[in-house]
Amino acid sequence: MDGGVPGVADGEAEAVLGALRRGEPALWRRPGPARLEADRAPLDGGEAADAQDRFTRFAPALARLFPADGWDGQVRSALSPAPDGWDLWLKGDHALPIAGSVKARGGVYEVLCHVESLAGAAGVWAPGEPMLRLLEPAAVAALSRHWLAVASTGNLGFAVGVAARAFGLRAEVHMSREAKAWKKARLRAIGVEVVEHAGDYGLAVARARERAKTEGAYFVDDEASRRLFVGYAAAAAELAGQLRERRLEIGPKRPLVVWLPCGVGGAPGGIAAGLKRIYGADVRVVFVEPVASACVLAALAVGGGRPVSVYDLGLGNDTLADGLAVASASPLALDAIGRNIDAVAAVSDAAMLRWIARAWREAGLRLEPSAAAALAAAELTRARAPDLVPEGAVQVAWLTGGSLLPDDEFERLLAQAHALPPA
Numbered sequence: 001m002d003g004g005v006p007g008v009a010d011g012e013a014e015a016v017l018g019a020l021r022r023g024e025p026a027l028w029r030r031p032g033p034a035r036l037e038a039d040r041a042p043l044d045g046g047e048a049a050d051a052q053d054r055f056t057r058f059a060p061a062l063a064r065l066f067p068a069d070g071w072d073g074q075v076r077s078a079l080s081p082a083p084d085g086w087d088l089w090l091k092g093d094h095a096l097p098i099a100g101s102v103k104a105r106g107g108v109y110e111v112l113c114h115v116e117s118l119a120g121a122a123g124v125w126a127p128g129e130p131m132l133r134l135l136e137p138a139a140v141a142a143l144s145r146h147w148l149a150v151a152s153t154g155n156l157g158f159a160v161g162v163a164a165r166a167f168g169l170r171a172e173v174h175m176s177r178e179a180k181a182w183k184k185a186r187l188r189a190i191g192v193e194v195v196e197h198a199g200d201y202g203l204a205v206a207r208a209r210e211r212a213k214t215e216g217a218y219f220v221d222d223e224a225s226r227r228l229f230v231g232y233a234a235a236a237a238e239l240a241g242q243l244r245e246r247r248l249e250i251g252p253k254r255p256l257v258v259w260l261p262c263g264v265g266g267a268p269g270g271i272a273a274g275l276k277r278i279y280g281a282d283v284r285v286v287f288v289e290p291v292a293s294a295c296v297l298a299a300l301a302v303g304g305g306r307p308v309s310v311y312d313l314g315l316g317n318d319t320l321a322d323g324l325a326v327a328s329a330s331p332l333a334l335d336a337i338g339r340n341i342d343a344v345a346a347v348s349d350a351a352m353l354r355w356i357a358r359a360w361r362e363a364g365l366r367l368e369p370s371a372a373a374a375l376a377a378a379e380l381t382r383a384r385a386p387d388l389v390p391e392g393a394v395q396v397a398w399l400t401g402g403s404l405l406p407d408d409e410f411e412r413l414l415a416q417a418h419a420l421p422p423a
């Protein structure tokens, strides 16, 4: 292999890597029969139950902090049927409260864990007491003596910053060059310290980690945090409940196929780990990446279980999908779920734009490119690997973000979509 990438790829994997190097859409499939592999850090039932409990305990406090019409404080999204002809269910995390993206699961969950332990240590809350106590002046005063740091391409910093500030913590968000101006402005408006980096996401993480260490601050580590992972994983039980309510029984004859947009791999990894725990081999998880940032695809195709940098493949990590613009996968995510990822689809920015326009036109959905990637990937998977999506399978596209996009941002995306040549 050229490009300085360690490990060996077999012929098929080599062909997929070749397509990526040419900047073309690609689909990698786990070789061998569908069977559950033992991951090194699987999700245990205790962790999953703990996450659900914590979200439920915090619901009254979240409802108070983020008042919205009729919201009960539960971080949940709807499962809705897609328009005729899409043959999909849509998991609406683009409309999640607090953050308008899937980061309202992992990012907010990690803040809740941290706030709970700080409050316990400060003696302003004790296990068994209502979480509303955290909103009393004594608790807010105690919490406001602490700060945390996080690095982000935009959405994680947004979710963590907003949640941390709501409980009185100070927050420093290190943004990589992809981060959109409106996300930075909104964070600054609520008193978050935004540090801008000219480099990519990996660099922003390294800088933030360093700074948190020297300053003794808590660091939300997107490349290594178990709390983030577990917060995302809680979504699996939620989806399982929604499928049951609709009498969509999942089994060998009716598998579940889920498309999960992927940046470092934490969000899709956590959700996939949760789903595998519930459905075993009856769920097929397809991770979705932009061609230019296909770091999980690259790591799996090269093999060896370690992250691979997309720069070493000659890719630029330049994509419209800011939420997925990551050059190197999270080692934690690869360890925890890598061997159970059934397929990875790498889609073009043009396909994401076309789906943004179509989702708006046909379903009235406001999606960011990272979320539209799931729809583009479903199309690519059906075309290239129809056996992965058998007749009768229950198909779910995870729409990971977009409802908070300002009008002018969204209109710019629609204009870009309309300027594309016909597919």
Ligand SMILES: *Cc1c(COP(=O)(O)O)cnc(C)c1O
Pocket: 101, 102, 103, 155, 156, 261, 262, 263, 264, 265, 266, 267, 268, 323, 324, 368, 370, 371, 400, 401, 402
């Ligand atoms: C962060 C993000 C993802 C992927 O999450 P990772 O944990 O980085 O893999 C997908 N979609 C959107 C909109 C995101 O913000």
